[in-house]
Amino acid sequence: MRHYENLVIVKPTLTAEEIQANIAAIEEVITSNGGEIAATDAMGMRKLAYPIDKNERGYYHVIYYTVEPSAINEIERRFRINEELLRFVTIKYEKNREVAAWNTMVEKAKKGAAAPATEAQTEEAAE
Numbered sequence: 001m002r003h004y005e006n007l008v009i010v011k012p013t014l015t016a017e018e019i020q021a022n023i024a025a026i027e028e029v030i031t032s033n034g035g036e037i038a039a040t041d042a043m044g045m046r047k048l049a050y051p052i053d054k055n056e057r058g059y060y061h062v063i064y065y066t067v068e069p070s071a072i073n074e075i076e077r078r079f080r081i082n083e084e085l086l087r088f089v090t091i092k093y094e095k096n097r098e099v100a101a102w103n104t105m106v107e108k109a110k111k112g113a114a115a116p117a118t119e120a121q122t123e124e125a126a127e
Contacts, residue, residue, distance in 0.1 A: 001036070001066040003093040003102045008079070009058035009086040012045060019059050022084045027063065029078045035067035039109035052086045064106045 010022050027037055043060035052058070067075070072090065079088045093102040 002069055003066050003099050004035075004064075004072070005091040005093070005102065005105070006030075006063045006065070006075075006079075006088060007091075008061050008063070008088045009048070009052075010061065011053075011084050011086055012055055012057040012059060014059075014084065018084075022082070023061050025082070026061075026079070026085075029075055030063065030065050030067065033067060033071040033074050035065045035071065035075070037063060037065045039064045039106045039113070041109040041112060048086075055086060058086050062109070064102065064109060 006026075008023075008026055010019050014022065023040075023042075027040070030037060041062040041064075043062060045057055045059050048056060048058050072092075076088075076090060079085055093099050
């Protein structure tokens with residue numbers, strides 16, 4: 001199993017529910033091909049560096065996962081078929097130093113995902 005990172009940019013014209021459904025479908029593609037998702041990082045809606053298909057903005061989402069190298073071709077093929085994705089990039093981490101950096105990014109993503117949940121819990125407790 002190798003360590004990978006995928007950054008996907010989803011079309012901004014979709015509703016929030018449709019965006020989440022697309023993200024879930026992307027994660028399903030990874031898990032159905034034997035991948036194990038370590039963490040995800042929803043970066044939100046951001047301005048693109050240049051217009052893509054007349055879109056100036058896009059919803060950025062990063063997925064950190066481990067999978068067999070033979071599954072990457074199928075995962076990327078399914079990403080290319082998905083018309084709701086503006087762009088995607090797959091990054092492979094194979095050297096020890098790169099894997100250590102991947103582990104650090106996974107920990108940051110997990111902490112980042114846990115922080116909004118604890119803030120919401122504190123707000124509910126205050127009420």
